[in-house]
Amino acid sequence: MTTTNAIPVWDRFVRLFHWLLVAAFFTAYLVEDDLLGVHAWAGYLVFSLVVLRLAWGVVGSRHARFTDFVRRPREVLGYLQSTLSGKARRHLGHNPAGGAMVVVLIGSLLATTVLGMLLLGSEPGNNLYGFVSGVGLAGETGEEALEETHELFANFTLALVGLHVAGVLFSSLAHRENLVRAMITGRKRPNRPEEEQA
Numbered sequence: 001m002t003t004t005n006a007i008p009v010w011d012r013f014v015r016l017f018h019w020l021l022v023a024a025f026f027t028a029y030l031v032e033d034d035l036l037g038v039h040a041w042a043g044y045l046v047f048s049l050v051v052l053r054l055a056w057g058v059v060g061s062r063h064a065r066f067t068d069f070v071r072r073p074r075e076v077l078g079y080l081q082s083t084l085s086g087k088a089r090r091h092l093g094h095n096p097a098g099g100a101m102v103v104v105l106i107g108s109l110l111a112t113t114v115l116g117m118l119l120l121g122s123e124p125g126n127n128l129y130g131f132v133s134g135v136g137l138a139g140e141t142g143e144e145a146l147e148e149t150h151e152l153f154a155n156f157t158l159a160l161v162g163l164h165v166a167g168v169l170f171s172s173l174a175h176r177e178n179l180v181r182a183m184i185t186g187r188k189r190p191n192r193p194e195e196e197q198a
C-alpha cells in the first residue's frame with residue numbers, strides 16, 4: 001500500500017458484493033434460458049447479494065451506508081449540472097449521481113430477480129407455484145406477461161450498467177483517479193487541498 005492511496009473507502013463486503021454481482025448478473029444475462037439451471041442459480045445469487053447489500057446499507061461501514069450516499073433529487077441534479085460545467089466536487093464515497101445510480105440499479109435488480117422467481121414459479125411443481133397461481137399469474141397469459149416484464153427489467157438493468165460504467169470512467173478521468181482499482185483495493189487517495197469543500 002502506498003500513502004497516496006491511504007484511505008480505506010470500500011470495505012471487504014462491498015468489494016466482494018460488487019464483483020460477485022458483476023459475475024452473477026452477466027452469467028444470468030448471457031446464458032438466458034439456454035442453460036436454465038445456471039441462469040436461475042445466477043439469478044438467486046444476484047437476489048441474495050442485493051438483499052444482503054440492503055442490510056449492509058444500514059449496518060455497514062461509513063461509505064457503504066445509504067445515509068452516506070443517498071441524496072435528494074435536487075442535490076443529484078445540482079451535482080449533474082456542476083459536472084457539465086466541469087466543476088463537480090470529488091467524493092470519497094459515491095458522488096450524488098453515483099448514489100442515485102446505485103439506488104436505481106438495486107431497485108431494477110430486485111424487480112428483475114423477483115419477476116424471474118415468479119416466472120419459475122409459474123411452472124407446476126415449483127415451490128412458488130401455489131403463490132403464483134393464487135395471484136392468477138400461472139396460466140399462459142400470466143406466464144407470458146411475467147416473461148416479458150422480466151426481460152424488460154433485465155434489459156433496463158443492462159442499459160443502467162452501461163450508464164454506470166460510463167459514469168465511473170468519466171469520474172475517473174475528471175478526478176484523475178482509478179475508481180475501478182479502488183473497487184478492487186478498497187482504497188483511495190485523500191482529497192488534495194484544492195478538492196476540499198469550501
Ligand code: HEM
Nearest residue numbers: 014021022025093094095098102105161165168179180183
Ligand atoms: C465490468 C463492469 C463494471 C465496472 C468497471 C464497475 C465499476 C464500479 C465502480 C468503480 C464502483 C464504485 C463507484 C464509485 O466510486 O462511486 C461501482 C459501484 C457499484 N456497481 Fe459497478 N461496475 C461494473 C459493473 C456493474 C454491474 C454489472 C452492476 C450490477 C448489475 C454494478 C453495480 C454496482 C453497484 C450496485 C455499485 C455500488 C456498490 C456499493 O456501494 O455497494 N456494477 N462499480
